Amino acid sequence: MFEHLVMVKRIACVVLVLASASPVLAQTELAGSWAARNHEDGLERGGGPYAVDYTGLPLNDEARARALSYSADQLGMIEHQCGQWPPFYLVKGPFGMKIWNEIDPVTGNTIALKIGAWEDKALQTIWMDGRPHPSKNAPHERGGFTTGEWQGTTLVTYTTHIKAGALRRNGAPNSDEATIEAHFIRHGDILTVLEFISDPIYLTEPEIISKSFQPDPNPMSPVGPPCVAGYEGIPEGKVPHYLPGTNPSIDELTKFYGIPREATLGGAETMYPEYRKKLKDKFVRPEKCTQNCGAPAPPPPPPAPPSPATTAPASPSQAPAR
Amino acid sequence: MRRTLLFVIALGALVRAQAPPPPGPPQAPKAAAPIDLTGYWVSIVSEDWRYRMVTPTKGDYQAVPMTPEAVKIADAWNPDADTAAGNQCKSYGAPAIMRAPGRVHITWDDDKTLKLEADAGTQTRLFRFDGAPVSKGEPSWQGSSIAQWEMQNAGRGAGPNAPRRGSLKVVTTNLKSGYLRKNGVPYSENATLTEYFDVVRTRSNDVVLMVTAVVDDAKYLRQPFIVTSQFKKQADAKGWEPTLCSSTW
Numbered sequence: 037m038f039e040h041l042v043m044v045k046r047i048a049c050v051v052l053v054l055a056s057a058s059p060v061l062a063q064t065e066l067a068g069s070w071a072a073r074n075h076e077d078g079l080e081r082g083g084g085p086y087a088v089d090y091t092g093l094p095l096n097d098e099a100r101a102r103a104l105s106y107s108a109d110q111l112g113m114i115e116h117q118c119g120q121w122p123p124f125y126l127v128k129g130p131f132g133m134k135i136w137n138e139i140d141p142v143t144g145n146t147i148a149l150k151i152g153a154w155e156d157k158a159l160q161t162i163w164m165d166g167r168p169h170p171s172k173n174a175p176h177e178r179g180g181f182t183t184g185e186w187q188g189t190t191l192v193t194y195t196t197h198i199k200a201g202a203l204r205r206n207g208a209p210n211s212d213e214a215t216i217e218a219h220f221i222r223h224g225d226i227l228t229v230l231e232f233i234s235d236p237i238y239l240t241e242p243e244i245i246s247k248s249f250q251p252d253p254n255p256m257s258p259v260g261p262p263c264v265a266g267y268e269g270i271p272e273g274k275v276p277h278y279l280p281g282t283n284p285s286i287d288e289l290t291k292f293y294g295i296p297r298e299a300t301l302g303g304a305e306t307m308y309p310e311y312r313k314k315l316k317d318k319f320v321r322p323e324k325c326t327q328n329c330g331a332p333a334p335p336p337p338p339p340a341p342p343s344p345a346t347t348a349p350a351s352p353s354q355a356p357a358r
Numbered sequence: 359m360r361r362t363l364l365f366v367i368a369l370g371a372l373v374r375a376q377a378p379p380p381p382g383p384p385q386a387p388k389a390a391a392p393i394d395l396t397g398y399w400v401s402i403v404s405e406d407w408r409y410r411m412v413t414p415t416k417g418d419y420q421a422v423p424m425t426p427e428a429v430k431i432a433d434a435w436n437p438d439a440d441t442a443a444g445n446q447c448k449s450y451g452a453p454a455i456m457r458a459p460g461r462v463h464i465t466w467d468d469d470k471t472l473k474l475e476a477d478a479g480t481q482t483r484l485f486r487f488d489g490a491p492v493s494k495g496e497p498s499w500q501g502s503s504i505a506q507w508e509m510q511n512a513g514r515g516a517g518p519n520a521p522r523r524g525s526l527k528v529v530t531t532n533l534k535s536g537y538l539r540k541n542g543v544p545y546s547e548n549a550t551l552t553e554y555f556d557v558v559r560t561r562s563n564d565v566v567l568m569v570t571a572v573v574d575d576a577k578y579l580r581q582p583f584i585v586t587s588q589f590k591k592q593a594d595a596k597g598w599e600p601t602l603c604s605s606t607w
Contacts, residue, residue, distance in 0.1 A: 062511050073584045076406045078421020091407035188510040188523035217561055223554045228570050232560050244402050246586040307403050309459035319412045330420035
């Protein structure tokens with residue numbers, strides 16, 4: 037009789053578990069350390085882009101004017117040294133990423149996914165618990181405010197409340213009204229982040245950009261090294277800039293790569309195939325590459341100790357980081 | 359005993375309810391497609407602009423993990439010689455064609471073959487789903503491609519009407535050696551190209567195709583070369599303009 041009761045209870049437990057199991061939507065594991073594969077836009081995702089290279093950016097005239105007034109010396113201002121780049125730097129910057137889940141300790145549900153910080157990029161929290169975005173008057177943070185949902189095995193996120201900053205690390209601007217829709221798509225050991233960056237102030241249409249990652253056997257730190265601001269030679273009250281028509285770098289891409297000036301200044305038109313017709317008669321291919329040409333890397337060094345965030349070197353001859 | 363029996367019956371019913379439906383006859387790849395790739399797509403050149411929109415300068419190999427042997431080949435790039443030898447299409451092979459600014463037109467050639475035409479260089483790729491072994495005929499610019507749908511599991515508890523999701527995986531071999539970039543960055547005849555085609559609908563209802571391409575080539579690449587190319591769906595053939603291959607532009 038006793039054995040009979042035990043059996044009944046066991047079966048009842050199984051039934052209860054099965055009956056109470058909530059539907060589990062298809063998802064994929066994103067947690068872990070991911071190394072960047074910077075095989076495209078190698079310069080931008082390496083040392084940094086040329087000072088006036090807005091190619092492929094759907095900038096409007098106002099954005100272009102503002103970009104041309106930008107001097108990289110602004111990064112030396114004490115107010116800007118720890119400013120950090122906007123969240124899309126995840127895709128446009130050089131580094132890998134570390135992702136982890138924040139778990140509700142009782143239910144085991146994922147409350148949020150976190151993408152770790154770098155020295156010049158803030159921690160990003162992707163809220164997965166269905167909370168709404170805050171009021172448009174809420175404070176804007178370096179990491180923005182991001183919500184996410186699973187669409188099958190793709191994580192789709194939406195980021196608002198970012199701070200005004202740079203769409204590209206050469207001063208092509210983004211406003212604080214910019215938003216980011218990102219799709220995290222995984223195929224085996226390749227994780228690709230596809231972003232749609234919209235900005236009603238500075239872009240005439242969304243910028244579409246992507247970057248792939250692969251698992252990194254070296255665990256990354258979830259936080260970047262601390263940024264300590266200090267005097268870098270920019271006097272207090274001075275804002276380095278260029279007045280209209282005085283940016284000294286405006287013809288760099290023309291000089292080094294034969295790209296006509298109007299193309300270097302970007303605009304949505306430059307993203308589409310038809311633009312090649314406009315380029316064809318103006319483009320003069322230089323005889324040989326002389327700047328940032330890339331080269332095969334030497335044999336890989338022995339494994340390094342764990343670092344904050346690692347990346348596969350795209351080229352050893354990129355411009356120095358700034 | 360009767361209660362035990364009842365529990366067992368209930369358990370069985372629940373397990374059946376959670377189990378996938380019994381498999382029916384296999385669908386043809388066209389009918390089984392989890393995503394619609396057909397139509398006209400225009401490339402968005404927001405990345406690698408100076409390697410795609412214009413012919414890169416000789417010696418400009420930024421970001422490609424080339425072997426020293428590959429550098430030697432690329433350093434000897436001579437577009438005029440390529441033209442003279444009838445090799446104008448070297449930069450229009452499968453590992454490079456999706457990077458070429460232009461439009462692609464995707465249609466079903468038959469129930470088991472997807473056809474991708476590119477107006478850049480007037481190239482045609484055939485993605486065969488039939489699983490037949492790749493015929494080792496003459497290597498070609500577009501090689502031989504085996505395709506398969508990568509279906510996403512809808513998840514436990516998903517009903518029969520749950521949306522089908524997935525992507526297309528294409529593996530291409532039997533390639534004629536060509537250029538990853540127009541300025542002579544080479545891939546060899548032993549290269550393998552693995553591609554994943556994903557379709558995304560954005561919040562603003564744009565439909566975007568992302569092609570993630572992985573080129574494995576031990577001869578000329580130190581590590582797999584991974585790039586992603588994006589295309590926007592068009593309502594019609596606007597802008598479709600087949601061109602000839604060119605070594606210089």
